[in-house]
Amino acid sequence: MVERRIVLPGELLVEGDYQPGLNVFKYGGGFYASKIGVLSIVKQTVSVIALHGVYEPKIGDVVIGKIIDVGTFSWTVDIKSPYTAVLNASDYFKGRFNPVKDSLIKTLKPGDMIIAQIADFDRTKNPVLTVQGSGLGGITKGVIVELSPSKIPRLIGRKGSMINLLKKEGRCDITIGKNGLIHIVGEKPEDEELVAQAIRKIEKEAHTMGLTDRIMKLMRKGRELNVN
């Protein structure tokens, strides 16, 4: 296995025939990192997996948000990004929204959490959310854990190895919001707590090697304790 090299902003990564990927920019003939992260070169594409940073919304991302304001025709949702999102009532009520009959405040109150997908976003306007899709909508049970959004790739793992491990060993249903909020639903509160503990460990040790094995050990040990 290649060593996971940590790079810093302004560090020259490679020169020559490459393509700049995430968090990499080209200057002169060289490719430089723009954030602190782990270097990754796949098929001539140089990118840096960032270790810090805010969530930058992208169309199609599933996010977990908190209702912060209720308007006449829409909700304002905090998705832990530099931009607050909007959820339109016409989307929530599938286009059959009647402002006289339907009450927004009775449907989702400030403080309620939702799982939603980003339907529209560009440089000129704030993200628009949709809850039409499987697994989307208001959250009624389970716990939510916070993780730095830049560490989501580590939580998923290579081809989903880490997240599948957590789901299987933790016996929980886990929804990952790309903005760094994780929704965990288990049968017992102990199961949920164990998964939350594992996620906190991933957050702390995201850049280290052999993390999947250590998480496996933690989960097995936790399960034994929970059974006894």
Added chain:
Amino acid sequence: MSTEFIRVDGRLPDQLRPIKMVVGVLDRADGSAYVEQGNTKVLVAVYGPREIHPKHQASLDSAIVRCRYHMAPFSTKERKTPAPSRREVELSKVIKDALSQAIFLENFPRTSIDIFIEVLEADGGTRCASINACSLALANAGIPLRDLVSSVAVGKYKGHIVLDLNDEEDEVAEADMPIAIMLSLNKITLLQVNGVLTEEEFKQAFNLAVKGSMEINRVQRETLRSIYASIKGEED
């Protein structure tokens, strides 16, 4: 350069003061750093990119940088009133301009990046120490940067070109020239001169500043790397 010349604090003309840098000292801030250069002590907090208030300040095609340089009332020998002085307003602007060059502002339209600099102890070279601390805090916040900005002052003291002046030297110096550089891109983001330098002296001072900022850049990079090294050692 004459090597016999020993400065007030026992340093050689081309010697920096002892440097100490720490990253991530504040939990609430998105990024933070603490820097000591000799007796100069600076604490920096960075927030953002975040939604901008008041909204009318927003720029439609890029983020804006808001920077506040402030000296604590206890940072100087005589108490300094905490109200922002003309000098502090100017330094806030100068530091903001030196850092804006390095940030990919176009990635975050309609947002702000807020930088708060608190000088805890002032002993010369506070703007340079502030810039060094700010670039560490920006990197720590995960804000995309073209390069780390490294900054140092040079000056002419009793006829000698000297690096990294302290307050005692600064008060009687014939000239004083703070510089901020993005080293891997070979770009200067700040150059001010106070006093008089001949063309020859300017060249000599400039080369000395580049040399000094290389050393500072090395410490900055070591500091950022060390966070990950320490966690790695703890777990394996």
